[in-house]
Amino acid sequence: MSEKNIEQEIREMESEVDNIEIDEEVNEENIEAVEAPAETNEFEEKYLRLLADFDNLKRNNAKDVMNAKNNGKIEVFRELVDVLDNFERSMQYDPGTEDYAKGISMVHTQLVDKLAAVGLEKVTSEGEMDANIHQAVMVDSVEDMEDDHIIETLQHGYKLEDRLIRPAMVKVNKK
Numbered sequence: 001m002s003e004k005n006i007e008q009e010i011r012e013m014e015s016e017v018d019n020i021e022i023d024e025e026v027n028e029e030n031i032e033a034v035e036a037p038a039e040t041n042e043f044e045e046k047y048l049r050l051l052a053d054f055d056n057l058k059r060n061n062a063k064d065v066m067n068a069k070n071n072g073k074i075e076v077f078r079e080l081v082d083v084l085d086n087f088e089r090s091m092q093y094d095p096g097t098e099d100y101a102k103g104i105s106m107v108h109t110q111l112v113d114k115l116a117a118v119g120l121e122k123v124t125s126e127g128e129m130d131a132n133i134h135q136a137v138m139v140d141s142v143e144d145m146e147d148d149h150i151i152e153t154l155q156h157g158y159k160l161e162d163r164l165i166r167p168a169m170v171k172v173n174k175k
Contacts, residue, residue: 006054013047079114086110123157125150125168133157133164138171145173 090103123133129148140151150170157168 006050006057010047010050010054013043013050076118079118080111083107083111083114119161120165121159123159123164123168125153125156125170129170129172133159133167134170135167136172137169139174140171141175142173143175147173147175149173 086103087107090100090107093100093103125134127149128146129136129150134150134157137154138152142151145151149172151173152171153168154171155169158165
């Protein structure tokens with residue numbers, strides 16, 4: 001049963017309970033002696049069952065969301081394990097050799113490609129600073145450059161689709 005169906009059925013039951021006629025002669029003295037109509041007990045049981053179904057649905061939805069997140073992580077890590085393997089192979093060469101530099105460059109390219117395939121992209125760090133995607137951590141003065149333009153990118157920023165993961169740290173021009 002979907003959440004909307006459960007909520008609709010609860011509203012209908014509450015409406016039916018509101019429409020049940022109650023004997024007006026009931027007062028505080030004899031209220032304990034009056035038994036609730038069987039119809040009321042039936043609605044109460046149905047209401048409690050629906051409430052339990054709704055709680056189960058919410059719990060199952062939370063589990064489904066957690067499973068989807070974990071499955072997404074698994075897919076990303078499957079891609080990154082290949083990069084890790086190639087990185088370890090590159091480390092077999094002596095640092096400073098041409099083979100070592102070539103291997104590290106290839107691993108870097110492979111990592112960038114794999115991350116781009118899952119939607120990660122670098123934040124552009126050229127031109128005017130945008131406080132939404134850049135974080136100015138240094139200021140310098142350059143004569144032939146306009147104010148608030150980026151002089152240098154100190155650390156790249158990244159976005160996943162339209163969501164900023166990390167702002168780019170930049171040096172900005174101020175006169």
